[in-house]
Amino acid sequence: MNRLTNTLENLKNKSKKALVAYLVAGDPDIETTLELMMMLVDSGVDIIEIGVPFTDPIAEGPIIQKAHDRALKNNVTLKSIFEMAQKYRENDNKTPLVLMGYLNTFIFNKTLIEDNKNNVIDSVLVVDIPGELNLKDYGVYNPNINTISLISPTTKKDRIKSIAKNSSGFVYYVTLRGVTGASNLDVNEISNNVEEIKKHASVPTLAGFGIKSPEDAKLLSQHSDGVIIGSSIVQMIEEGSQSKEFDRIRTYITDIKKAIS
């Protein structure tokens, strides 16, 4: 069974919330990303979302944009990300790995997704396509990779229905109008929308964008099946990249995990 589906089912059976951590592959370098991934899982992360760097990441705020730029300077490509995932799997064959990126990268490197050598990647999330479509609609298909669709506060009810049905990993509820790392969460709206999604989705609904503090995480986990943390981690990676000192991230993740348990 797909690691993502498996992990989400296990969490559900134990009535636990999922904690997803995002980082950009190759920021500050591939070796460090590998170490960070291990550390994140060690600290309690259930699912890792690997940001695939792109020159024009229109859904990202400044923190993650800069991380994409740093990774691109290191010549990180989708090919090197698959190689990195391959290495990661030598030590951890359980944690689901999700690729999050922009359509052009995936259609340009179609064969990498279709091959997915040794099934190292479990899911793909394409930021810049309408929710009811997925990579298959753009001619990229691998039955062993499931897809995660986004639903946002502006998605109309009739579309919520078709998007929720289309998602095979989890439904990613974008908690705000804005880019990653923004800060204008509206808990009422989130709660109402997630409720609506849950009416139609057969997979869990996780919340992401703009979740920073353990308090945010706690609040949102009460209205969803789990939370996705991105910009805060990426910022701490940036700040620790000189000294290679990332203990803050460990503490931060431990606190978040506690808050949503």
Place this chain on the structure above:
Amino acid sequence: MKSDKNNLPDKNGFFGEYGGKFVPETLMYALEELETTYEKLKNNNEFKKQFYKDLSEFVGRPSPLYFAERLTKHYGTGSIWLKREDLNHTGAHKINNTIGQILLAKYMGKKRIIAETGAGQHGVATATVAARLGLECHIYMGSEDVQRQSLNVYRIKLLGAQVHSVDSGSATLKDALNEALRDWVTNVDDTYYIIGSVTGPHPYPMIVRDFNSVVGEELISQSKELFNSMPDAIVACVGGGSNAMGAFYPFIKFNETRLIGVEAGGEGVETGEHAAPLNDGTPGVLHGALSYLMQDDSGQVKGTKSVSAGLDYPGVGPEHSWLKDSGRAEYVAVSDDAALKAFHEVSELEGIIPALETAHAFAYLDTLMKEFDKNSNIIVNVSGRGDKDINTVANIDGIKI
């Protein structure tokens, strides 16, 4: 060629395989809202009346089709005619589109206007129409372009709009578009995004083309009146491609007219340092549409190079990609040097200082005019005036103003 060639895009926003709607989910409803509004208004008589009234009284349309006597003599073959979009209010074709889109914004009750700009002409045109309606206006511009188009930056500010200098990526037009899209995602409820070219997600390429098609429509009647036939060729520069699309679109059905788009060849297409995706790109997705794109061997968008800020863009409107593949239009590129030479030549021969963008179209006449005889009529779309480029050209010529 497909029989529905005059009815593109299809209902999903595709011109053949190009176009579409590739945006973050948050923007989907805004695009649908825009599409619904536009479909409702485009054949509404009141709306059309207002649009053409503004074009006539505020912009000064129709723009003349002017016989370029000395340029014609210079080449000694066909007659060269200039479509004088440079004479429009604010100095370029860009105002045609903004006049139309601001009416849509008004109808939709949006209070806040955003736009991206490269050369600054679209920024000026947007700030102008926003001022006229008293709407808050924000213009995104790459920091490199803020430098080289400082005159237009000041014009935008005089018109009461705010200029946001964008430092990310290559700090040019593509990055300004990224930033405008991010603003739109954040403020989508009360904000109208006036995209300045036939680029972006559906329905923008269609809307911008339709509003700008007033250029081609006028050309049809002016050609009949002035030389009693359809032109043998229309030449226009192509960055995102709005001036070319506006001139080409009404002529797609007249096969006797060659449609020629001129891209920015920068240091030469063969050097890779250029902004000519139709000449040296492959299909890819940028800014919401699938179209020819300059990208590297891992699918990243490549940096561009052009002396002209308005053409310095790695993508191109999807309808141009379709016109290229279908063979209905031809796309060529000329270098920075050739464009600069034409800039001086046209200024001296015709008393018209063209925009550096437009100078690319003029530069191609060196090649094109050899293919025509004395009985032919060639139209150059003079997309804008060159006042904004005086500093750039003076710098290149080593002159301090």
